[in-house]
Amino acid sequence: MTHLSDLLDTLDLPQLGAHMHAQMVDLYPICRSITGEGIRETLRRLPIPLELHEVPTGTPVLDWTVPKEWNIRDAYVKNARGEKVIDFQAHSLHILNYSIPFRGTLTLDELKPHLFSLPDYPDWIPYRTSYYAPNWGFCLRHRDLLALEPGDYEVVIDSTLEDGHLTYGEYFLPGETSDEVLISVHSCHPSLCNDNLSGVLIAATLAQMLIQVARRLSYRFVFVPGTIGSITWLAQNEDKTKNIRHGLVLATAGDAGVLHYKRSRRGDAEVDRAVAHVLRHVPAGFEIREFFPYGYDERQYCSPGFNLPVGSLSRTPFGEFPEYHTSADNLEFVRPDFLADTLEKVLRVFAVLEGNGTYLNQSPKGEPQLGRRGLYGAFGGKKDAKTNEMAMLWVLNYSDGNFSLLEIAEKANLEFKYIRNAADALLAAGLLEKI
Ligand code: ZN
Numbered sequence: 310m311t312h313l314s315d316l317l318d319t320l321d322l323p324q325l326g327a328h329m330h331a332q333m334v335d336l337y338p339i340c341r342s343i344t345g346e347g348i349r350e351t352l353r354r355l356p357i358p359l360e361l362h363e364v365p366t367g368t369p370v371l372d373w374t375v376p377k378e379w380n381i382r383d384a385y386v387k388n389a390r391g392e393k394v395i396d397f398q399a400h401s402l403h404i405l406n407y408s409i410p411f412r413g414t415l416t417l418d419e420l421k422p423h424l425f426s427l428p429d430y431p432d433w434i435p436y437r438t439s440y441y442a443p444n445w446g447f448c449l450r451h452r453d454l455l456a457l458e459p460g461d462y463e464v465v466i467d468s469t470l471e472d473g474h475l476t477y478g479e480y481f482l483p484g485e486t487s488d489e490v491l492i493s494v495h496s497c498h499p500s501l502c503n504d505n506l507s508g509v510l511i512a513a514t515l516a517q518m519l520i521q522v523a524r525r526l527s528y529r530f531v532f533v534p535g536t537i538g539s540i541t542w543l544a545q546n547e548d549k550t551k552n553i554r555h556g557l558v559l560a561t562a563g564d565a566g567v568l569h570y571k572r573s574r575r576g577d578a579e580v581d582r583a584v585a586h587v588l589r590h591v592p593a594g595f596e597i598r599e600f601f602p603y604g605y606d607e608r609q610y611c612s613p614g615f616n617l618p619v620g621s622l623s624r625t626p627f628g629e630f631p632e633y634h635t636s637a638d639n640l641e642f643v644r645p646d647f648l649a650d651t652l653e654k655v656l657r658v659f660a661v662l663e664g665n666g667t668y669l670n671q672s673p674k675g676e677p678q679l680g681r682r683g684l685y686g687a688f689g690g691k692k693d694a695k696t697n698e699m700a701m702l703w704v705l706n707y708s709d710g711n712f713s714l715l716e717i718a719e720k721a722n723l724e725f726k727y728i729r730n731a732a733d734a735l736l737a738a739g740l741l742e743k744i
Contacts, residue, residue, distance in 0.1 A: 310523040313660045314726060320653060326645030329510040329563075329652070332356070336506055337640055340401035343440060343497045343534035344378040344475050347401075351496055352478040352532055355513045359478035359532065362545070366472040370544035373537060376440065378473025379407050386420070386447060387463040394457060395447045401499035402636050404466070405446035406438040411466040417459050426451035427635065434636035436501060440537075443470075475541055478532035480516055484524035489549075490662060491556035491619060492516075493542075493606050497534035502643040503624075504633060507563030511652050518656065525663050526554070539606035543615060555580035555662050556619030558607045561633075562651040563643035566625030567594045574600045574611035578618030582715055583661040587654055590724050598626075624651060664729040665715045668708040668741045677705065682738045696723065700731035708732075710744055 336354060341347035352359050368375040384397035384404045397404045405425065423446040425437050431451035439446070445466050478496070494512045498505035509532060516530050529549070533539050543550065556573075557580065568588055572581045576599065588595035600620075602608050604627065610619035624647060632638045679685055679701060685694075703721040704714070712720070718728040735741040 311521060313522045313656065313663055314729070316518065316522055317653070317656055317660060320656075322649040322653060323646070325514065325652060326647075326649030329514055329648045330640070330643070330645040332510050332513075333502055333506050333643065334640060336509070337500050337502065338401065340381060340397075340404070340499045341497055341505070342379050342406050342499070343537055344376060344473060345380045347499065348496055348534060349476045351509070352476065355478070355509070355532070357480050357513050357516045357530075359480050362477050362479060363474035364477070364541055364545065365474055368541075370537070370541040373540050375475045375541060376537065377470045378475070379468065379470050381408070381466070381468040383465065383467040384408070384447070385465055388458070389460045389462075394453065394462070395449050400434055400636060402434045402436050402448055402501075404468075405444065405448060406436070406499060407440045407470070408445040408466050408468055409443050409470055410468045411445045411464060414461050414463050416461060417457055420462050420464065423447060424449060424454055426454045430631065430635060430637070433632075436498070436634040475534065475537065477534070477538050477542060480530040482516065482519055482524065482528040484527040486525055487527060487552050488554040489527045489529050489552040490659065491529050491531065491553045491610070491617070493531045493533065493539060493556065493558050493610070493619070495535035495538065495560060495606060496532045497538065500636070501634070501638045502640055503561045503564045503630075503638045504627060505560070507561065507643055507648060507651070508559035511559055511562055511648060511655065514652055515655060519659070527552070529553075533606065535606060536609065539609040543609060550615055550617060553617050553619070555583070556610060556617055557655065557658070558605050558610070558619060558621040559623075559651075559655070560605045560621065561623040561625060561627055563648040564624045564630060565644065565647060566630070567596065568651065568654060569596045569598065569623045569626050571598045571604065571607065571621040571623075571626075572600050573607070573618045573620045574616055575618055576600060578620070579662065579665065579715070580618050580620055580658070582719070583658050583665070584620060584622065586661060586715060586719060586725060587657045591654065622651070622655065661715060661725045664725065665713050667710060667713045667744045668704070668732060668736075669710050669744055670705050670708040671740050671742055673709065676702070677740055682740070684734055684738060693727070696727050697731060699723065700727040701735060704728060704731045704735060705740065708741055
């Protein structure tokens with residue numbers, strides 16, 4: 310079976326980016342929420358055989374309770390002439406997400422407290438929710454709000470908020486060992502691309518690619534509604550958390566910004582060091598931040614009772630781009646090449662996690678004679694010959710049982726693949742043994 314490192318050498322990034330973006334076009338119009346048909350339909354359409362879990366309303370999950378299921382068929386506001394001035398069918402962001410059902414005729418003044426807009430960005434529709442406080446409302450362009458004339462408005466919200474289920478998706482890819490990598494993405498936002506769909510589609514594509522390669526580690530993909538979904542997953546799968554060795558939350562991963570990594574709460578977990586190593590070799594630059602207790606679902610995985618080694622990888626972080634939580638976070642804002650770039654970096658992180666290990670030099674007194682063993686220029690192209698020799702010297706010297714290959718790569722300031730290749734050559738020559 311192919312190795313991940315070989316797959317990385319043959320990636321067709323433009324094709325992968327186009328593939329993910331095309332799926333985004335398909336999923337974009339769906340009105341997703343933390344429960345209901347929108348998230349269910351989204352998970353069903355993903356190109357991997359996801360197992361869908363349905364957790365009934367009222368189920369206690371850690372300190373929370375699974376809420377009622379929300380579904381919406383239609384919603385609009387009509388003016389006195391019978392014209393739809395706000396129409397849910399035109400954009401899923403028009404409805405205050407989780408709006409309770411409502412029908413009535415209101416004056417403009419009565420309607421206004423239920424309307425949300427962005428005066429600073431008059432052409433963008435905001436994204437607003439009211440999950441845990443029963444309310445109804447509409448979101449609209451500020452320009453359109455200003456154009457509303459005094460008079461009576463007919464309001465229809467054909468939604469339901471009833472006992473039902475919370476849906477989450479899970480896909481498990483077993484490896485040679487039970488040590489797991491957790492990849493978690495929130496899937497509950499309606500027509501928003503960077504915040505939501507970028508992570509969803511990168512995760513689904515990662516799963517499709519990992520199916521094709523030999524895996525030392527097992528991989529668990531979870532697609533959950535934000536906050537309540539990861540809390541539900543943790544509540545129902547606490548026994549599985551003991552196998553999680555590394556984890557990544559992926560979100561806002563398809564915009565033009567440089568990659569940002571938020572460390573796990575542990576701060577120095579292997580995944581934290583692996584991501585930092587991969588990013589250090591990215592020419593476009595990057596930023597690494599310490600853990601903080603808000604953000605996406607890493608805050609649940611890193612709550613003190615679990616404290617899992619789960620970090621979060623983004624491009625521009627949530628809240629730091631003006632398009633965040635507005636209709637401008639759309640199919641133009643997320644570009645195929647940025648999706649592909651994030652995907653490639655995550656695969657590089659996985660390659661480090663797959664290939665890392667600690668070894669013992671079998672000839673530690675003086676340098677072993679490499680030439681006699683045919684190890685000079687034995688592998689790689691001519692261009693890499695010097696790097697490969699240096700990598701062997703680093704691996705031999707620091708393989709005293711105290712340093713992993715990743716730590717040696719950091720000391721040597723060499724990309725992990727050179728260190729891994731050197732270790733393979735030294736293992737084949739009997740100069741190294743795995744601990
Ligand atoms: Zn969000």
